[in-house]
Amino acid sequence: MKTYLIKNAQLVNEGRIFRSDVYVQDGRISQVAENITLTADETIDASGKYLLPGVIDDQVHFREPGLTHKGDIFTESRAAVAGGVTSFMEMPNTVPNTITQELLAQKYEIGANTSLANYSFFMGATNDNLEEVLKTDPQNVCGIKIFMGSSTGNMLVDNQAVLEKIFKEAPMLVAVHCEDEATIRANQQKYDEQYGENIPMRCHPEIRSAEACYKSSSMAVELAQKHNTRLHILHISTADELELFRNNIPLAEKRITAEVCVHHLYFDKDDYETLGSGIKCNPAIKEKSHKAALLPALLNDKLDIIATDHAPHTWEEKQNLYKKAPSGLPLVQHSLALMLDFYNRGEISLEKIVEKMSHAPAICFDVAERGYIREGYWADLVLVDLNQEQTVAKENILYKCGWSPLEGKTFTGVITHTFVSGHLAYAEGRFDEGKMGERLLFTR
Template sequence: MKSILLLNTRLVNEGRIVDADVLLKEGRIAQIGKDLQHLSADRILDAKGCHLLPGVIDDQVHFREPGLTHKATIGSEARAAVAGGTTSFMEMPNTVPNALTQQLLEDKYAIAARTSLANYSFYMGASNDNYEEVMRTDPRQICGIKIFMGSSTGNMLVDAPQVLEKLFADAPCLIATHCEDEPTVRQRMAFFQEKYGENVPYDIHAIVRNEEACLKSSSFAVELARKHATRLHILHISTGDETSLFEVGTRTNGKILLADGSPKRITAEACVHHLWFDAEDYHAWGTKIKCNPAIKAPHHKAQILNALLDDRIDVIATDHAPHTQAEKAQSYWPAPSGLPLVQHSLHVLLEMVREGKLSIERVVEKTSHAVADCFDIKERGYIREGYWADLVLVDLDQSTLVTPDTLFSKCGWSPFEGTTFHSQVRHTFVSGHLAYSEGKLDESALGQRLEFVR
């Protein structure tokens, strides 16, 4: 692997912004310092005017392979990720077939090893009837166990109380949950189908899958986790109501701790679309921003941001979930939920930096440092000597116009089309390989399987 010397960066890492040069060698960060121009390297990049960040680690994506490859593939979505500064992803088990056995899970790893430009990990899926398979999970080899406490593709709704009790009591590693109370959602769907029939206003989604459904399910998950001392991570918090469930966490020496110094065992994730869109946007975007849990009223967006700022919510992700344009163009009831986000998640957050809502140091913390700490990822998520060189160079003085011909996701559309972001991803390094540079991808080296220190 070629060595690379980055000169004149504005390095953003561990709460500080410093001027530094960085030498990448054999896939890792070999040296960080000032005035390293005397060092030899196969390639030298002058990064003057650019900020160097740890690569984004996205802990929730749906890349659709196997079985749904008309929408996306692991290869296509990894390319979109890298083009947007995301160097590692953790992918969900609701593919076809569902990843409910160790063999099916390893089949996905084999696909990624052949095709993924980004680093990768995959969740083991739980169902009402695969407890023994879940218990065979090696916590050092996967990011976590995914439990859908709300309906999903195939046999993945876990709603049997005795199964949930056993999984929360015995899980060998982190459990990540999708929390929406299924009876509440079904009751409200029936009510609004009776009221509107097929002629449904798009913004009804925010009250079909409402605050009550989210809070009831999240509260139940927290109750189970506290009962069994489970390592729980609740995904895509979409309501301000739920933020009261979480305690403030402080990152210390690779751990997220509570005020009394004990480990924070119940963590939470916010997603970029719940920070960017609100229910008013259904009028412009319709089913294109239909997702589960739903994008809700504007006050929820502000409350989720507040919970990020005071460290009740620990990480930011995408829940990237592409569908074809034809699928999303259907009427409200049949249109699938999910939207493609991974190529522009960093742009969204840097726009929030420009608007004064976040600091760039906080963006790095919530998309890299805290994700690495939350999941115990080995030697990634920080710009440190000896760590893997997962890095992104961004220019905050250049803009990015989102158009269909700039997209790498296979679905070919984005909810940000027509948006001009006031930042630009210039270069993305994945395990020391310059995988994306000035609009072009280099797939001569692929990403690596993430490892976990547990």
């Protein structure tokens, strides 16, 4: 592998910003020092730029296998890398669902052959695959995924006895999608009676309500406390749920952690008027009061991780009426840009962004040798120019689906270089696809 010398960067790492050089050799961060004089195959002058550890996105849907008209591991990992995301953890609701060890192994093979970013894949739980779930290796699989709310696909786990067994016997982190199905169905029936087929998109957060989220999340927390499960609740979207989480102990000591997604921080119910199904997702983007509670909870460490729940659908699919328009939106190329927008507004520091998008996922999932700029760690690195602007437009969107709810938005802060496991995968708008990413490993 080539050696790289990054000169004069402003490093954002472990709560500090400081000027430093970084030397990359054999895929690793070989040296971090103020003035490195070693010879390298390529030297990058990072004067005026910020060097961040690569973003680890713990929740994406890259749609392969079975749904590759929407996205695939190659296209979506490429978009991720362009956005500064160097590692991802992908969900099991593909076709077929990833619910056996054989199907899980097949996904890892696709990742090894086609993912430009580092990768891991969740093992999916159902009402009747406990035996397969318990075979999952904690050292090379990111976690077990439970849909406690059907969302997309047919993976709803609603058998209480099965839930008890998974929470009791899971050998690793259990990640859950929490929305109470019975509450949603009752709400849906009311809106069906009122509107028939013409339900307005703005009703989505009333159908997939805050009550449905809290009811399911609180049950998951109760089960985890009962069985001492390592529980991670995905995409928190309500103010109500925040009382379920602690911020008075270090992240590494938490048994119950929570994630917030960029779209729940950025959009609110008023945006349905202009964006409609373009922001329809599960759990729903909700009222301003809920959005207003999420960023403070992130800053005070009740919420631990920032992710995307990147979930592409074709524009044609999204143009259906409410009940047929699928839920999910593509975001992985723009998550860091979104958070830099909050930084430019003075609402979050660069150090906190790095903590929540790089350090915290590494701690939460026990990711081996990633998430920090440390000597000996894998060189997952992102250079950002905060003096440049970028406008999201069709011609620069890399998602296979070809659209974004952020089209027309201009962000200050451009990712200029992305290193994935020491390989310069993206530089100044160009990709080097000569080396794929690495499989994530875990110190459990």
